[in-house]
Amino acid sequence: xxxTTQPISMDSYEGQEVNITCSHNNIxxxxxxxxxxxxPSQGPRFIIQGYKTKVTNEVASxxxxxxxxxxTLSLPRVSLSDTAVYYCLLNTGFQKLVFGTGTRLLxxx
Amino acid sequence: DTGVxxxxxxxxxxRGQNVTFRCDPISEHNRLYWYRQTLGQGPExxxxxxxxxxxxxxxxxxxxxxxxxxxxxxxxxEIQRTEQGDSAMYLCASSPPDRGEQxxxxxxxxxxx
Numbered sequence: 588x589x590x591t592t593q594p595i596s597m598d599s600y601e602g603q604e605v606n607i608t609c610s611h612n613n614i615x616x617x618x619x620x621x622x623x624x625x626x627p628s629q630g631p632r633f634i635i636q637g638y639k640t641k642v643t644n645e646v647a648s649x650x651x652x653x654x655x656x657x658x659t660l661s662l663p664r665v666s667l668s669d670t671a672v673y674y675c676l677l678n679t680g681f682q683k684l685v686f687g688t689g690t691r692l693l694x695x696x
Numbered sequence: 697d698t699g700v701x702x703x704x705x706x707x708x709x710x711r712g713q714n715v716t717f718r719c720d721p722i723s724e725h726n727r728l729y730w731y732r733q734t735l736g737q738g739p740e741x742x743x744x745x746x747x748x749x750x751x752x753x754x755x756x757x758x759x760x761x762x763x764x765x766x767x768x769x770x771x772x773x774e775i776q777r778t779e780q781g782d783s784a785m786y787l788c789a790s791s792p793p794d795r796g797e798q799x800x801x802x803x804x805x806x807x808x809x
Contacts (some may be wrong), residue, residue, distance in 0.1 A: 623729075628785075680796050681796050683744055683752065
């Protein structure tokens with residue numbers, strides 16, 4: 588079973604910032620928080636991973652509070668091409684990934 | 697870096713037939729994973745190789761399923777006596793020795809009629 592909870596769907600408009608929050612109350616000390624993006628008929632794509640505080644890359648930012656019981660994926664200025672399913676996962680090192688049903692983000696013009 | 701490739705991309709087969717899928721990971725990635733995904737669900741783990749050793753198998757992997765990675769490079773996933781419930785997208789992923797993020801292929805969509 589997935590160890591995370593995230594909204595089933597979100598709607599946004601082009602140019603807006605989108606924040607997707609994920610709850611993981613039972614996160615273990617060794618768990619990293621990882622986000623993947625999936626477009627229809629494609630495999631998931633790694634977006635970002637973090638352990639604590641804030642991580643930023645060219646695609647997104649990941650905010651993790653001190654208690655690590657939740658995290659927020661932030662997508663700046665979304666475009667239509669950001670319409671996808673976003674998965675929040677907990678993983679330790681090189682183990683299998685356990686996916687939930689993800690958050691379906693729809694970006695409209 | 698040419699990415700993870702999978703072949704075929706689509707497969708339609710009749711119930712009871714055997715099918716085999718191939719996955720070519722990113723070169724020098726020593727870990728290889730197979731997942732299955734049905735409509736509206738996230739991918740579900742099937743099995744995992746480190747080099748040529750199969751280290752973990754999910755209970756989803758019934759005895760009709762077998763996976764191999766004979767030389768620690770490409771991998772095959774075979775399904776014997778296919779059933780309609782096997783219809784799904786079969787995804788392969790690989791990861792490098794020093795990092796845990798997994799790189800997924802485009803998947804093989806199996807339809808069992």
